[in-house]
Amino acid sequence: MTTRRLDVGIEGVNEVYEGPGGVLWEMLMGEQIHVGGESETRVLAKHAGITASSVVLDVCSALGGPARQLAGTIGCSVTGLDATSKMHDEAVRRTKLAALEGKVSHRLGNALDMPFRAASFDVVWGQDAWCYITDKARLIRECARVLRPGGVVAFTDWVETGPMSDEQWTALNAFMVFPYLETLDGYVSLAESAGLTVVAREDLSPDFARHVQMYLDALTDRHRAAIVAGYGQPMYDEVERGLTMWRDASAAGQVGRGRIIARKPA
DSSP states (O other): OOOOOOSOOHHHHHHHHHTHHHHHHHHHHOTTOSTTHHHHHHHHHHHHTOOTTOEEEEETOTTOHHHHHHHHHTOOEEEEEESOHHHHHHHHHHHHHTTOTTTEEEEEOOTTSOSSOTTOEEEEEEESOGGGOSOHHHHHHHHHHHEEEEEEEEEEEEEEOSOOOHHHHHHHHHHHTOSOOOOHHHHHHHHHHTTOEEEEEEEOHHHHHHHHHHHHHHHHHTSHHHHHHHHOHHHHHHHHHHHHHHHHHHHTTSEEEEEEEEEOOO
């Protein structure tokens, strides 16, 4: 498990997503703001075994895109939990516009102290957002706590996959406002320490590197003018610098993405 950490917390994440960061990431990645968008949500839902009767918690749910997709296509009940007011308010607005309020609800709250009773959900879900969490061991324990016996934790996340210098590690995490990246093995250990049984783990790093290149191409080809006009040249230059750094690190096998499926004993 990773031990070095940057001194960043939820306040830094809020600054990003209350400001232009959320808009920029949606421009590059789409409403779901995770690698692969709707197709990856379908894949994770299959791995998680979600059915129409499932009660799902989406932890760090952002704009609520995956929650609406799951409810709209499968018919399950989904609660989205997010700590950023702007993301929460916009998720509520979009869910209302989609007429899915009967299936999807949103709560503003901290993933490290979830506002739910124990054993409330059949599936606890996350997509490429737990990298923002400062204490991933506590996060996984909270996921296990609110999960019903026999339930499933299913998530993807950006992970550290290879050695790098301290300077590079700091630059990569600071650009994204991550306190640190966990490793895939680290997540397995955290899940097992929380009493969960890991039933599947998958390294998705080659696909991650391809997507980072796609985001960089979209930034430089399609969105440059709009970002410069809306936020200024220095903002554009910083985003291009950061994505280029992540592109290079992912191509070098230093950062990537993984999928974990774990079950709580019945």
